[in-house]
Amino acid sequence: MKRSSQKTEEKVLFTLKRKLPYFEITVLAWFLFLVCLAISRFVITNEAGYIWLFVGATIGFSFFVYVFDNSSKSLLVADNHIEIKTWLTKRKTMVPIKEIKGYEKREIYTRFGLTDHVRIVTHDNRYFEFMAENYSNYRWLPKGLARTKIQYLGRVEIKSKYKYLITQITVIGSLLAVLLFFLLQLIKLFR
Secondary structure (H helix, E strand, O other): OOOOOOOOOOOOOEEEOOOOOOOHHHHHHHHHHHHHHHHHHHHHHHHHHHHHHHHHHHHHHHHHHHHHHHOEEEEEEEOOEEEEEOOOOOEEEEEEEEEEEEEEEEEEEEEEEEEEEEEEEOOOOOOOEEEEHHEEOOOHHHHHHHOOOOOEEEEEEEOOOOHHHHHHHHHHHHHHHHHHHHHHHHHHHHH
């Protein structure tokens, strides 16, 4: 007698697609290069200064792995649950739809100005935030969450009366940092 095992397949309603994280890969590669450089130079020259470079680069690498792993997550929205997977460590978190309180749009400062990030809130006040600049189909995220009847909780705005001034300062500061970095490299080149 044959047993037929039937799998109950859940319908995938939405998948949030990550962009290739060029900036994150570049930063991690730079710190990894510094770690390897410190190890090789210490082995060759046996100077104690390279130990501090190794410690600093290892701390920097670990910090950015943590930050980038939590900022760039993939999201799969199915009938009964959502699945969130981190980028570097590939940790999966499955949250049933019934445990989700809803989602909100949250206004934050970035180097591009004021942007809205979608934040999923569970009943036990865990937050899963998805940043707009990391995803190619981000604008369809609210519609994908609405398909599963996840409630929209509203928009959380920054209450500061100086928010537009702070936005301009962060945008101009980001641009000036890049321009000054290139200017410094040109000065070094022409010395």
